[in-house]
Amino acid sequence: MAASQKEDLSASERKILQVIAAGDVQEASHLLASKDVRVNCLDEYGMTPLMHAAYKGRADMCCLLLQHGADVNGNQLEYGYTALMFAGLSGKADITSMLLDAGAEKDRVNSVGRTAAQMAAFVGQHDCVTVINNFFSLARLEYYTRPQGVEGEPMLPHRLAGPLHKIIMTTNLNPVKIVMLVKENPVLVDVAALEKCYQVMDMLCEQCVKQQDMNEILAVKMHYISCVLQKCLAFLQKRDGKLDILVKNLLRGRDSDGFPQYQEKFIRDCIKKFPYCEATLLQQQVRIIRMIEIGSGNDPTAFSVLTQAITGQMTFADAHYCATCGEKGADKRCSLCKAVTYCSLMCKQLHWFTHKKMCRCMQEQDADPEMDTPRLKELKGAIYPVVIFDLISLQ
Ligand SMILES: [Zn+2]
Ligand SMILES: [Zn+2]
Incomplete structure (x- = not known):
């Protein structure tokens, strides 16, 4: 099928594939408005413009193509790849969720039986895996x-x-x-x-x-x-x-080390209350949770066990996560201890009532790294013992 289809492309269609690669949205929009560009045309390999845009990680281009009626599940490629698989390979979570919103089927498999999520996982694009696995229309x-x-x-x-x-x-x-x-x-x-x-x-x-x-x-x-x-x-x-x-209540830290006990207990109870005992994922979680005493130093928290089960990703209380709400990409540090970060001023203010009890201590710890307690190490971004996570076999 390959060669003949490339000859079928109009000059404008060949042009739009170049324009997509270059990321020129205005020119692409202009070309799509002309009559001789079919939005689902195929190149010599059977790739659509949407697949090209997804693979190149160009979100605005994907959006434009979808507006012009690009078929999100079109799949003429030799190896059975879909646009969603290309999005996953590119590592762009925003494009991945855009395609899912547009109706991309996440269960489609390529010619060797791999789904988009499996392909993204294979190349280490975990944010895309999380988006696909958590998608619910x-x-x-x-x-x-x-x-x-x-x-x-x-x-x-x-x-x-x-x-x-x-x-x-x-x-x-x-x-x-x-x-x-x-x-x-x-x-x-x-x-x-x-x-x-x-x-x-x-x-x-x-x-x-x-x-x-x-x-x-x-x-x-x-x-x-x-x-x-x-x-x-x-x-x-x-x-x-x-x-x-x-x-x-969820934020309040224990006096001795700032550990949020109420939150830990709440999440543990949620996990234990799961009503369907046939679920093996949960049995594993419950077993891990039982093994760990509440707040026993540097063990994984119930939150991290839950997060790993659901998103497939490990969470660390490190500098990239907001100490209040857990959002990724936090960049506002506590100006006194510089050991905790927040995603917003509001989160910083919400946390202060409990963080202030630990802040001084963390300033001192910072001066003498030898004195780090396990929990402080955790707060500063040290890694939980990985061995415990080996108990959870995922997906
Ligand atoms: Zn926050
Ligand atoms: Zn502080």
Whole structure:
């Protein structure tokens, strides 16, 4: 098929492939407007313009091509690669999620039976793997916004679908972050709304376990989010509508070393409460959790065990993660100890009530690295013993 198809390309189509490689969005847009460019034309190898754009890691170009009707699942390539596989290989998480949003099928396999997630993992593009494994379409959630069967009321009011979907899609499982996502949507800060949301999450969890190819990762994630939503609900009911108190509880560090015990216990309980004992992923988690005493120095936290199970990535309390909400790419240091970082001024202020007890001590530790306690090492970015993670065999 190869050679003849390249001859089939118009001059403009050949041009647009060059323009994509060069990243000239304006010129590409101009070419797409002309009649002699087919958005799904194939080059000599059977690659579409969208595949080229995805492989080159050009997000704006992918967006433009999708707007012009590029087929996100088009697949004429000799080796059966899809645009999503190219996005995964390029390591661009934004393009990966854009293609998934546009309907890219994540279960497609190439000619040697590998999915996009497996290919991305093979080349070490873990952010893309996480995005693919955690993808859950808005359409699947919106199903619950329509009345089913004889019931007049849908399980989920339509206005809650968008905000809840945003929470489902987060790859940062820090409970503080999830509470923040609830707080930023006034429609969610409501007893009835939270009740509906967690019930839908429980139902989705059950579906993920019972569907033909059980998706444990998503099942565990749905269960965990349900637990956080139920916690929010309990605080709204009992604490006079104050989610801020929940955030403080989650952040408060133990006096001796700043270890956030409440958060640790909360996540452990979530893991242990997972209702489907046939899930092997969870059995492993529970076993690991049982082996570790709460806050016993430099052992992995329940949060890191959970994160690794769901995202396949290890999290370290290191300089790249916000000490409050766990967001990646934090760049605002505590100006006194310089040992902890935050993603925003708000996170820095939220953490100060508890960090101030440790800040002085961390300043002194910084001066004398020999005196590092395990927890301080962890806070400064040292690596957890890797051996414990060998117990979790993933994916
Ligand atoms: Zn933050
Ligand atoms: Zn400090």
